[in-house]
Amino acid sequence: MPCGLFFSRYEKDDAIFQTTWLKVWMALLFVFLLTFPLYADQANGLLGLNLTNMMNLIFIYIVGAHGLNLLTGYTGQISLGHGAFMGVGAYTAGILANLGWPFYLALPAAGLMAAAVGMVFGLPSLRLRGLYLAIATMAAQFILDYAMRNWEGLTGGSAGLIVPSADLQGLGIDFTFDSDRSFYYLALVFAVLATLYLKNLTRTRTGRAFVAVRDRYLAAEVIGVNLFKYRIMSFGISSFMVGIAGGLWAFYITIISDEHFTMWLSVQYLAMIIVGGLGHVLGGIFGAIFFVVLPELLRLPAEALTDIYPSIFGIFASLREMVFGLIVILFLVFEPDGLAARWHTVRAYWKLWPFSY
Amino acid sequence: MEQFVQLIVTGLVIGSVYALVAMGFALIYKSTSILNFAQGEFVLVGAYVCLWFYSGLGLPIVLAFLLTMCFSVLMGVVLERLILRPMIGEPIISVIMITIALATVIKSLVTIIWGTQIMVFDPPIFSQKALHFGFVRVSEVYLWTIGFAFLFLGVFAAFFKFTRVGISMRAVANNQVVAQSMGISVKKVFAISWSIGALVSAVGGILVGNINGINSALAGFGLKVFPAVILGGLESIGGAIIGGLTIGVLENIMGSYLDVYLGGGVKEISPFIVLIIILMVKPYGLFGIKEIERV
Numbered sequence: 001m002p003c004g005l006f007f008s009r010y011e012k013d014d015a016i017f018q019t020t021w022l023k024v025w026m027a028l029l030f031v032f033l034l035t036f037p038l039y040a041d042q043a044n045g046l047l048g049l050n051l052t053n054m055m056n057l058i059f060i061y062i063v064g065a066h067g068l069n070l071l072t073g074y075t076g077q078i079s080l081g082h083g084a085f086m087g088v089g090a091y092t093a094g095i096l097a098n099l100g101w102p103f104y105l106a107l108p109a110a111g112l113m114a115a116a117v118g119m120v121f122g123l124p125s126l127r128l129r130g131l132y133l134a135i136a137t138m139a140a141q142f143i144l145d146y147a148m149r150n151w152e153g154l155t156g157g158s159a160g161l162i163v164p165s166a167d168l169q170g171l172g173i174d175f176t177f178d179s180d181r182s183f184y185y186l187a188l189v190f191a192v193l194a195t196l197y198l199k200n201l202t203r204t205r206t207g208r209a210f211v212a213v214r215d216r217y218l219a220a221e222v223i224g225v226n227l228f229k230y231r232i233m234s235f236g237i238s239s240f241m242v243g244i245a246g247g248l249w250a251f252y253i254t255i256i257s258d259e260h261f262t263m264w265l266s267v268q269y270l271a272m273i274i275v276g277g278l279g280h281v282l283g284g285i286f287g288a289i290f291f292v293v294l295p296e297l298l299r300l301p302a303e304a305l306t307d308i309y310p311s312i313f314g315i316f317a318s319l320r321e322m323v324f325g326l327i328v329i330l331f332l333v334f335e336p337d338g339l340a341a342r343w344h345t346v347r348a349y350w351k352l353w354p355f356s357y
Numbered sequence: 358m359e360q361f362v363q364l365i366v367t368g369l370v371i372g373s374v375y376a377l378v379a380m381g382f383a384l385i386y387k388s389t390s391i392l393n394f395a396q397g398e399f400v401l402v403g404a405y406v407c408l409w410f411y412s413g414l415g416l417p418i419v420l421a422f423l424l425t426m427c428f429s430v431l432m433g434v435v436l437e438r439l440i441l442r443p444m445i446g447e448p449i450i451s452v453i454m455i456t457i458a459l460a461t462v463i464k465s466l467v468t469i470i471w472g473t474q475i476m477v478f479d480p481p482i483f484s485q486k487a488l489h490f491g492f493v494r495v496s497e498v499y500l501w502t503i504g505f506a507f508l509f510l511g512v513f514a515a516f517f518k519f520t521r522v523g524i525s526m527r528a529v530a531n532n533q534v535v536a537q538s539m540g541i542s543v544k545k546v547f548a549i550s551w552s553i554g555a556l557v558s559a560v561g562g563i564l565v566g567n568i569n570g571i572n573s574a575l576a577g578f579g580l581k582v583f584p585a586v587i588l589g590g591l592e593s594i595g596g597a598i599i600g601g602l603t604i605g606v607l608e609n610i611m612g613s614y615l616d617v618y619l620g621g622g623v624k625e626i627s628p629f630i631v632l633i634i635i636l637m638v639k640p641y642g643l644f645g646i647k648e649i650e651r652v
Contacts, residue, residue, distance in 0.1 A: 127640050128636060131392050143626055150619065267461070318466075318469045326462055328461075333443045
């Protein structure tokens with residue numbers, strides 16, 4: 001029995017699914033995801049949660065988190081503005097949908113708009129690194145946030161913007177993604193596409209250039225990687241993905257207001273990829289799951305405690321933020337590589353168990 | 358014209374508090390290379406703790422102030438030891454994220470303890486009586502604020518320049534390895550930097566709390582510090598002071614003249630527009646050290 005992966009050809013090393021077992025597991029996972037809404041209802045009754053709704057949110061956040069992971073995890077550029085870029089996507093999709101665009105055109109347009117905005121605010125990345133870039137994108141977050149709140153003619157201001165549900169009327173099919181269950185499949189498609197895209201990108205010339213820019217940007221420039229091009233490109237692709245996530249969010253929630261796309265969302269995105277694992281495809285997935293499930297898990301004990309301490313609901317929002325902050329701190333201090341690294345260690349341990357040396 | 362001068366004067370008052378907080382921020386960055394996103398939360402905690410000692414426990418203001426200073430120093434030391442020291446040598450993203458997470462925790466703790474209602478120093482420490490200088494009208498509390506802010510700025514400037522600890526801090530900021538080999542404890546300097554950073558922020562919080570009252574929005578001060586330090590240059594303490602004053606005046610002027618066209622709240626974001634422009638034009642600010650890259 002082999003106790004590790006030994007590739008004899010480069011194609012094998014490069015493959016997306018490297019082993020047969022991986023393919024089998026992936027196929028099983030895929031079948032599970034496809035049939036999930038069928039047994040979600042029974043599970044909902046048991047757990048007192050709305051699992052389909054949670055899965056939809058997870059899928060949307062996966063698309064966005066992959067976007068940020070591409071920028072921060074793979075290219076090493078920090079962005080504190082992704083919450084606002086998601087907002088740009090959401091508002092673009094919402095406004096276009098209100099103008100009568102079908103969702104399959106409004107969604108890419110949302111991505112492109114977010115990409116354009118992201119690239120403009122990514123421009124300083126050529127001259128600035130690390131700390132300065134974080135500050136620049138933070139400023140972008142505040143400026144965009146302000147525009148979303150105060151440009152009432154366009155965004156509806158703090159009253160919000162109502163978005164019609166996504167439908168396929170334009171294609172001659174009478175179908176509307178207006179329930180949790182139908183939207184589940186739409187979101188699943190985008191989450192899978194985003195994941196495959198990120199996984200694939202890391203195997204290409206562009207992906208390797210991104211990693212080179214992250215690891216040793218001077219050396220990368222010396223061997224002919226155009227720093228400006230790849231940094232801006234990374235900002236573009238990343239904002240495109242987060243814009244798509246924003247568009248999906250708009251079509252799912254169907255009412256968008258500026259309150260959702262604040263600094264707090266940007267911080268949450270960063271927390272997702274840090275807790276999940278920077279520079280791992282799995283990172284965005286684990287992170288999104290973690291931060292959608294966590295508030296629900298906190299809600300259950302809080303509800304149970306309301307009988308004893310009725311005031312707990314008043315401070316629940318603050319309590320949730322505190323737990324969130326503590327978790328990020330604990331992860332950074334004790335597990336800086338995130339859940340993805342932990343996953344790999346656990347898997348390696350069981351693979352070799354009981355002879356782990 | 359009268360309005361313009363009035364705006365400059367009130368801008369300078371708020372700017373002096375920005376300068377104070379920005380000095381703490383620049384100090385922490387200079388000696389530990391950590392960008393402290395929790396600076397605004399230090400302001401918040403300082404203000405609330407002082408308020409609690411003063412209005413809650415009814416202590417005299419001098420005592421409440423001194424106790425708040427002790428608390429801030431202690432908080433700075435503890436946070437540095439527990440949370441920030443493990444971050445030495447970690448990538449920038451982790452360091453940035455940990456201070457953001459710290460800010461989240463502190464802010465939510467403050468909200469849990471003191472709620473979100475606006476609170477005021479009761480009875481007021483300084484009188485609100487207006488004084489007239491020619492056509493400029495300044496309330497007394499503003500004069501106290503700017504006076505105290507400059508007092509603290511002066512004290513700490515002298516501290517860095519003349520005292521032994523101050524000189525060792527400058528040495529560490531200049532070169533950690535050399536400083537260490539000269540027998541300076543870098544760890545101690547880090548702890549001192551954090552406690553001074555927390556202390557001056559607390560002073561800023563108390564001063565502003567006197568003017569506007571205290572609620573969690575006060576943490577926004579920590580964010581306004583970024584434009585100030587970027588304008589002055591991240592590594593420069595003098596630059597942070599000049600930057601703070603400039604941003605205070607600028608936001609006041611832009612806020613009152615542009616609000617009509619852009620509809621409310623320009624004051625809140627104008628510092629960030631300035632920040633973006635500075636980063637595009639002169640990224641290392643007025644007195645920052647331009648990074649020279651060698652292959």
